[in-house]
Amino acid sequence: MALSGIQIYKLLPQTNCKDCGFPTCLAFAMKLAAKQVELAACPHVSEESKSKLAESAAPPIRLVSIKSDGYEAKSGNEVVLFRHEKTFYHKPGLFIQVKDNQSADEIKTKITPVDEYQVNYVGIDLTMDGFAVKSTSGDPATFANAINTVRQVSQRPLILMSSNPSVISAGLQAIDGETPLIHAADRENWEAMADLAKQHKCPLVVTGDTLDELAELTEKIKAKGVEDLVLDPAGRNFNDSLIKLTQIRRLALKKNFRPLGFPVMTIPGNAEDPAFEAMLAVQSIAKYAGFIVLDTFTPEMAYPLLVLRQNIYTDPQKPIQVQPGLYEINNPGEQDPVLVTTNFSITYFSVANEVEASGLPAWLLVTDAEGMSVLTAWAAGKFDAERIAKSVKGFNVEEKISQKRVVLPGHVAVLSGELEEELPGWDIRVGPREAVDIPSFMKQTL
Amino acid sequence: MPVEIPKDQWAGTVRLITLGATEADGGTRAHTVTVGGQKTLPFMNFEAESPNPPVLALEIKDRRPDDWSPLLLETWSEVINDPARWAEAAETAGADLIQLSLSLTNKDGEPNSPDSAVATVQSVLKATGLPLIVIGPGQAEADNNLLVPIAEATKGERLVLGICEDKNYRTIVATAMANGHLVTARTPMDVNLAKQLNILISDMGMPLDCILMDPTTGALGYGIEYGYSAMERLRLAALQGDSMTQFPMIVTPGFEAWKTKEAKVGDGVPESWGDWLNRAIHWETLTSMTLLEAGADILVLRHPESLKRLEAAIADLTTHPAVA
Numbered sequence: 001m002a003l004s005g006i007q008i009y010k011l012l013p014q015t016n017c018k019d020c021g022f023p024t025c026l027a028f029a030m031k032l033a034a035k036q037v038e039l040a041a042c043p044h045v046s047e048e049s050k051s052k053l054a055e056s057a058a059p060p061i062r063l064v065s066i067k068s069d070g071y072e073a074k075s076g077n078e079v080v081l082f083r084h085e086k087t088f089y090h091k092p093g094l095f096i097q098v099k100d101n102q103s104a105d106e107i108k109t110k111i112t113p114v115d116e117y118q119v120n121y122v123g124i125d126l127t128m129d130g131f132a133v134k135s136t137s138g139d140p141a142t143f144a145n146a147i148n149t150v151r152q153v154s155q156r157p158l159i160l161m162s163s164n165p166s167v168i169s170a171g172l173q174a175i176d177g178e179t180p181l182i183h184a185a186d187r188e189n190w191e192a193m194a195d196l197a198k199q200h201k202c203p204l205v206v207t208g209d210t211l212d213e214l215a216e217l218t219e220k221i222k223a224k225g226v227e228d229l230v231l232d233p234a235g236r237n238f239n240d241s242l243i244k245l246t247q248i249r250r251l252a253l254k255k256n257f258r259p260l261g262f263p264v265m266t267i268p269g270n271a272e273d274p275a276f277e278a279m280l281a282v283q284s285i286a287k288y289a290g291f292i293v294l295d296t297f298t299p300e301m302a303y304p305l306l307v308l309r310q311n312i313y314t315d316p317q318k319p320i321q322v323q324p325g326l327y328e329i330n331n332p333g334e335q336d337p338v339l340v341t342t343n344f345s346i347t348y349f350s351v352a353n354e355v356e357a358s359g360l361p362a363w364l365l366v367t368d369a370e371g372m373s374v375l376t377a378w379a380a381g382k383f384d385a386e387r388i389a390k391s392v393k394g395f396n397v398e399e400k401i402s403q404k405r406v407v408l409p410g411h412v413a414v415l416s417g418e419l420e421e422e423l424p425g426w427d428i429r430v431g432p433r434e435a436v437d438i439p440s441f442m443k444q445t446l
Numbered sequence: 447m448p449v450e451i452p453k454d455q456w457a458g459t460v461r462l463i464t465l466g467a468t469e470a471d472g473g474t475r476a477h478t479v480t481v482g483g484q485k486t487l488p489f490m491n492f493e494a495e496s497p498n499p500p501v502l503a504l505e506i507k508d509r510r511p512d513d514w515s516p517l518l519l520e521t522w523s524e525v526i527n528d529p530a531r532w533a534e535a536a537e538t539a540g541a542d543l544i545q546l547s548l549s550l551t552n553k554d555g556e557p558n559s560p561d562s563a564v565a566t567v568q569s570v571l572k573a574t575g576l577p578l579i580v581i582g583p584g585q586a587e588a589d590n591n592l593l594v595p596i597a598e599a600t601k602g603e604r605l606v607l608g609i610c611e612d613k614n615y616r617t618i619v620a621t622a623m624a625n626g627h628l629v630t631a632r633t634p635m636d637v638n639l640a641k642q643l644n645i646l647i648s649d650m651g652m653p654l655d656c657i658l659m660d661p662t663t664g665a666l667g668y669g670i671e672y673g674y675s676a677m678e679r680l681r682l683a684a685l686q687g688d689s690m691t692q693f694p695m696i697v698t699p700g701f702e703a704w705k706t707k708e709a710k711v712g713d714g715v716p717e718s719w720g721d722w723l724n725r726a727i728h729w730e731t732l733t734s735m736t737l738l739e740a741g742a743d744i745l746v747l748r749h750p751e752s753l754k755r756l757e758a759a760i761a762d763l764t765t766h767p768a769v770a
Contacts, residue, residue: 082682084675119718121667216447238762242739243492247451254452275755278728282735286674300720303708304666304732311671312736346669353668356707357513436584 003056005033011049012042019043060252062262064203064228064290066093066130066157067179073129073157075230075263075290081249087315090263092289093129094281094305095159096297097269099136100146107149114297115154119306122345123323126306128156132183132269132293133171135162140170147174159183159205159293165192172200181205181291183265184232190217194224203228205265211247215259230291232265238283241266245288263290274301285309320345321371326395327352332361334402337446339431339438340388341409342369342377350435358439363400367391374409385418392423407431407446453493456685460484460743461692462498463655465543465606465628466577472602472626476575479542481743482694487681488741489763499764500738502753503543503579503746504536505700508566509553515710517726518748529566530573537574539750540757544576548592550583558583560595567596571603579606579630579696579746586614597621606630606658606696612643619650630696632660635672637679637691644690658744659693665702666733673697677740697737700748703730731755738763 003011009029020041022028031037032053039045039053063076073093080086096114098107111131118125131150135143143162150158151174158180160171168182184207185193197204206221206229208214218229231248235241245264251257266289268280274296284292285308314320322343329352341351343366355362367388369377377383392398392406404426408416410433419428432441460482467473479501486494510526511519525531533544548563567580580596582589593607594617607622608630615631622629631647633639640661647657661680663673683691703709708719709726719725730752734745738760747753 082675082678083671084679117718119716211449211451212447215449219447236767237765238759239489239491239764239766242489242763243766246487246490247492250452251449257449259447260449275731276758278732279735279755279759282732283739286736286739298720298724299718300722300725301728303719303725304728307667308670308732308736311667312674314671316671316675346664346672349664349668353705353707357705357710 003033003053005030008032008053011045011052013044013046015044017044055258060256060261061249062228063090064181064230064263065179066159066181066203066291068130068157068175069155069178071130071155071157073291078249078288079253081246081253083312084316087317088313090290091309091313092285093157093291094302094309095130095132095291095293096128097132097134097161097267097293097295098146098150099134100139100143101136102146104145104149107146108153110297111150111153113299114302115156117297117299117302119299119303121307121310122320124310126310128297128302128306130154130156130158132159132161135164135167135171138162138164138167140167143167144170144174147171151175157181159291163189165189165196168193168196172196172202176200179203181230183207185217185221187213187217190221191224194221194226197221197226197228198224203230205230205232206262207232207234209234211244211251211260215257218259218262229262230265231260231262232267235266238280241280242283242287245284249288264288265291265293267293269293269295274298277301278305281305282308286312318371322348322366324366324368324391324395326397326400327364327366329355329364330359330361332363334400336361336363336401337429337442338363338365338392338397338401338406340365340367340406342367342372342374342383344369344371344373344377347373351438354435354438355442358442360439360442362442363397365391365395365397365406374411378412378415383412385415385422388415388419389422392426403427405429409433451492454486454490456485456494456687458685458687458689458692460681460684460694461655463628463658463694465579465604467602467604467626471604473604474571475577475603478604479577484685486685488739491764491766496764498743499760500743500745501542502540502756502760503545503744504539504541504750504753505545505547505698505746505748506532506536506570508546508548508558508563511549514748515704515726516712517709517723518704521749521751530569533570533574533576536750537576540753541576543579543744544570544574545579545581545746546570547581548583550585550588558588558592560592563592564595564599567600567605571600577604577606579608581608581630582618584609589614590617593618594621597625597627600627601625604628608632609660610643610647612639612646615643615647616650619647619652622656623650623652628656628658630658630660631693632662634662635664635669635676637676637683640676640680641683641688641690644693648690654689654693657693658696659691660696660698663697663699663702663733663737665699665706666729666736667708668702668706670733670736674736674740677737677742681741694743695741696744696746697742698746699730699734699737700746700752703733704748727751727755735759
């Protein structure tokens with residue numbers, strides 16, 4: 001939790017020596033509280049105060065990062081419980097699990113499509129983040145082999161899963177130089193796991209059945225010098241998992257409770273039922289997980305999960321905009337109508353969806369209205385005859401069609417006169433107000 | 447290390463609303479369904495009571511739908527030609543409620559008549575003992591023409607009638623009030639608009655335990671983040687004590703998900719979308735799951751497999767396992 005200026009002042013030498021460039025220590029403290037200067041500007045501050053101030057400046061949820069050659073998955077630094085309060089920052093990583101008792105062929109068959117998977121959503125290519133290799137054999141050499149097999153196919157970041165430190169050690173050696181995530185330290189093995197994490201400079205997952213146990217373990221492990229931790233609260237069902245993740249997030253943000261100020265991992269893959277797994281993954285995405293381990297990979301499950309993650313982690317203050325342009329729906333030809341709308345994503349989707357569902361071909365002219373809906377943009381002067389005419393010309397609509405006709409959204413019927421002046425020789429039609437009425441309008445009127 | 451778990455204390459409670467009336471209360475339903483009553487955020491049962499788990503409705507139409515995905519038509523098979531049999535099948539599939547959505551036109555393309563709509567509602571009420579939601583075709587004039595005679599013919603059943611929107615709510619609210627029914631009030635993904643419509647409806651004298659609100663959600667990939675946040679904000683406002691937001695939320699993930707291209711279309715889509723049927727069911731199920739986390743009380747679905755999955759998830763979400 002950030003300290004106030006007065007609290008910071010108490011930690012300063014209080015000599016008003018002006019060496020920092022400010023007239024008094026209090027003035028300097030106020031600037032520090034406002035994060036407008038660095039503490040280093042004070043040459044006299046004690047080591048003890050330095051560490052206290054550094055701690056208070058640390059984010060309530062530590063940022064933890066897993067790296068491999070060319071890839072990174074990170075989680076943490078979240079500041080709110082509800083996305084509308086600000087935004088969620090770091091999208092949770094989606095990892096697919098393989099087991100070391102699977103044959104090399106089985107492992108390759110499972111991970112190849114995951115590694116290659118890419119799906120386009122509103123112009124963004126979405127991919128999975130990496131793999132969790134789990135030791136079911138308990139044998140260090142088998143584990144290292146499985147990891148090598150994964151690395152023959154994919155370079156994406158890894159989570160190494162075993163409760164046996166010698167198995168983890170073999171895995172870490174197999175990918176020396178990378179920064180995988182180790183899963184997991186528990187009350188039995190934590191010392192050896194902490195040593196490995198420290199030696200290989202890797203983040204470490206801490207697991208326990210209760211928050212008490214987790215908090216105790218993270219304190220002990222931090223005392224050994226390992227700071228990059230992730231929590232696995234081992235949720236036993238939807239309810240248990242949701243409550244624990246909520247409590248951890250609340251403790252970190254509202255109480256600045258350092259022992260639980262870390263990103264959280266969930267393992268929906270343990271559900272052993274793909275339908276449950278997908279629903280648990282949804283809960284994890286919406287409610288506070290930072291790393292999510294799945295057992296099942298199918299495109300039809302990965303696609304909605306990746307899209308949901310994108311949606312939940314959209315900044316509510318910056319709505320997704322669609323690239324302005326001339327969009328083709330149902331393979332339009334030169335006789336087909338040109339429908340005008342704005343580049344607010346929801347507006348675009350509502351319109352595109354209805355036209356698409358109608359089965360009728362059309363050109364959709366998405367005008368740059370600075371990401372606002374039709375009425376809002378019109379009221380703000382961002383969607384007027386001039387802008388519409390500009391996009392008709394700018395996107396070379398005329399070259400695509402034989403009949404010079406555009407359809408305006410019903411809400412801006414008032415623009416039709418001006419648009420006729422801007423676009424002489426064009427037939428300006430007024431469509432329905434609501435997207436849902438577009439199909440019948442197209443069938444009956446166009 | 448003992449961790450002190452902070453517990454949120456809320457001033458407000460979501461209103462308890464009972465759908466359907468049994469014979470003892472002037473209706474014909476076999477049993478009623480009650481939603482609401484939460485004193486905390488969704489499923490936070492460690493800090494306060496949430497007496498009623500979310501419930502699941504299946505949507506049926508008064509005739510074979512023109513615009514539903516072929517996957518849904520195939521699943522329900524021939525019962526879609528007979529709303530009474532469809533309602534029976536939906537009850538057998540495990541629905542807590544039935545939503546009957548009326549069409550604008552009959553199968554011959556003529557406007558749906560009040561007589562025929564009343565007969566359909568009565569046949570559905572006879573076929574199932576579940577509480578019923580009746581939704582008009584979505585055009586003000588048609589909605590009012592059909593819903594008024596339905597409300598009168600089913601007096602005392604505590605049906606949910608809809609949809610009330612800011613441009614058309616007076617007639618529906620008036621007939622619901624006169625005939626002992628409930629209404630659902632829909633607004634487009636906005637806390638203030640939702641609140642405003644609730645105020646307008648209650649200003650007409652509608653009892654507050656007869657209003658459900660539909661904040662409109664969008665589907666996964668189609669604006670769900672707006673609906674999700676509007677729902678979270680509405681529920682937070684309700685718990686903070688804002689009376690005009692303390693209504694249970696009804697949402698329509700079946701309608702939203704099944705109109706997306708992902709659910710509706712099987713051919714000519716990217717390979718990365720995967721298997722059509724599984725994708726469509728995921729779209730409906732995962733949209734629903736997201737809305738449950740945001741505080742949905744009634745989810746209106748279309749596919750029986752989605753219903754089955756969500757039933758299991760809700761059971762799990764409302765049961766806190768003892769610590770081992």
